[in-house]
Amino acid sequence: MNRSVLFDSPFLLGFEHTRSLIERAAKAAAESYPPYNVEDRGDGGIRITLAVAGFSPDQLEVTVEDRQLTVVGRRNDNAARPEDAYLHRGIAARGFIRSFVLADGMVVEEASLAHGLLHIDLARPEPEKRVLRVPIRTGA
Incomplete structure (x- = not known):
């Protein structure tokens, strides 16, 4: 590297x-596939939207590990029936792995799939303010 x-x-x-x-x-x-958008939703919220046409929820996996958000799409190679004869196949049928590096404190609130779009909502909760009182020692 x-x-x-x-x-x-x-x-x-x-x-x-x-x-x-x-x-x-x-x-x-x-990485260039699948295409995606990142929206600022205000109040520290972010929405990542990936175009995943043709994927069902059981073919998609969203994980967060070590501040890295990873979206994996796995296609079943046997999904196409032998009798299917495409005259044009422009919809990608391949699997993918798409990763995003998250800042400290970012959390995934939810993921939803609708109309071929996978929406992942992120938030950055306000850190709780902590005051640490430090005892003062004397020289005695």
Whole structure:
């Protein structure tokens, strides 16, 4: 894997995790199927919509692991019947894996499938404000 010159500076120590996030985001950006939209829903909410025409809910999987949202679509190769004779086949029938890197605190609220579109709603809840009282020791 190519190492970023930016993070190889001796003045940036301990940023391996940030480099890993940037590499994961670059890899995810190189994917082109299926097409998707990202909408700002206000109040920290985001909706990702993927065009997954022809996929049923049992052929789709949405997971979050280590701040990476992954959507997998698996097609059954036996879905096409032998008697089907296409004159034109423009609807993609291949499986896919699409990944998105999530910021700290982002949570997936729900995923829904309607009219060939998979909607994934994300939120960033307000972090609870915590005050830590630090005891003061005396020199005695």
